[in-house]
Amino acid sequence: MKKVRVWDLPIRLFHWALAALVVASVVTENIGGNAMDWHFRAGYAVLALLGFRILWGLVGPRYARFSSFLYGPSTVMGYLRGEERKRLGHNPLGSLAVFALLGVVLAQAVSGLFSNDDIVNEGPLVKFISKELSDSFTWFHTEVSATAIYVMVGLHLAAIAFYQIGKRQNLVRPMITGDHEVEFDAPAANDSWAMRLLALALLAAWAGAVYYLVTLPAPSV
Numbered sequence: 675m676k677k678v679r680v681w682d683l684p685i686r687l688f689h690w691a692l693a694a695l696v697v698a699s700v701v702t703e704n705i706g707g708n709a710m711d712w713h714f715r716a717g718y719a720v721l722a723l724l725g726f727r728i729l730w731g732l733v734g735p736r737y738a739r740f741s742s743f744l745y746g747p748s749t750v751m752g753y754l755r756g757e758e759r760k761r762l763g764h765n766p767l768g769s770l771a772v773f774a775l776l777g778v779v780l781a782q783a784v785s786g787l788f789s790n791d792d793i794v795n796e797g798p799l800v801k802f803i804s805k806e807l808s809d810s811f812t813w814f815h816t817e818v819s820a821t822a823i824y825v826m827v828g829l830h831l832a833a834i835a836f837y838q839i840g841k842r843q844n845l846v847r848p849m850i851t852g853d854h855e856v857e858f859d860a861p862a863a864n865d866s867w868a869m870r871l872l873a874l875a876l877l878a879a880w881a882g883a884v885y886y887l888v889t890l891p892a893p894s895v
Contacts, residue, residue: 677853680762682735682865684873688727689849695720696779696823710795718884720783724776725880730873735863737762743769760858771833775826782819787888789815798888 681689695716702713731740743764745753753766764772788803788811790796800808837843848854852865 675855675857678762678856678860679852679862679865680737680854681849681852682738682863682873683852683870684726684730684734684877685738686849686852688723688730692720692723692779695723696827714786714795714797717783717786718888720779721884722877722881724780724783725883726873726877727776729876729880733876734873735865735869736861737764737863743772745769760856760860762854762856762860768833771826771830775830778819778822778826782815782823785811785815785819788812798890801892802890 699713699716699720702709702716730738733739736742743766745766750766750770787797787799788808790800790805790808790812796808797811803811834845837845852863
């Protein structure tokens with residue numbers, strides 16, 4: 675067995691930071707009151723992280739790139755039928771879960787920018803749309819995408835348990851250490867400090883873009 679670096683440090687930090695922010699968003703929303711200030715901040719941080727992840731999926735190391743786990747229907751069906759091949763990174767079924775989870779979290783964060791609670795809290799971009807449209811975003815934010823996130827997180831945890839118990843594969847440890855133990859030769863991900871600094875620059879750029887977006891002044895009338 676040999677260790678191969680698969681998950682670079684930026685991907686690992688993204689994974690755990692996103693998980694923490696989703697939990698923080700749920701907790702602060704349920705607390706309400708002054709905790710809603712932190713709910714909004716968590717949402718802004720999620721947007722910055724997702725923006726970084728999209729860029730990292732284009733320019734990051736090999737296993738972080740979307741092209742490395744963008745599988746066609748035949749490959750997915752073959753995997754479901756039990757066809758195995760030597761691969762690192764996300765498997766065909768896991769890749770669908772990744773895209774779905776990123777999609778629903780993005781939808782949740784974006785819809786929150788336009789949502790309101792009819793009391794005192796409202797997203798920073800509500801001022802640009804009508805009350806009726808904001809109410810539609812609010813319904814989507816609280817009923818549709820929020821439910822989808824719960825479903826996706828539940829499936830994610832179930833998959834981790836299935837691979838741990840059924841296939842004796844620990845999916846958590848590699849997301850902590852970055853390394854997979856394999857019996858075949860495979861190229862390692864580029865986890866150099868140059869790549870890490872690039873990731874930091876991309877994240878900072880997206881954080882600045884989100885800050886600019888949420889602090890836009892109301893349109894003049």
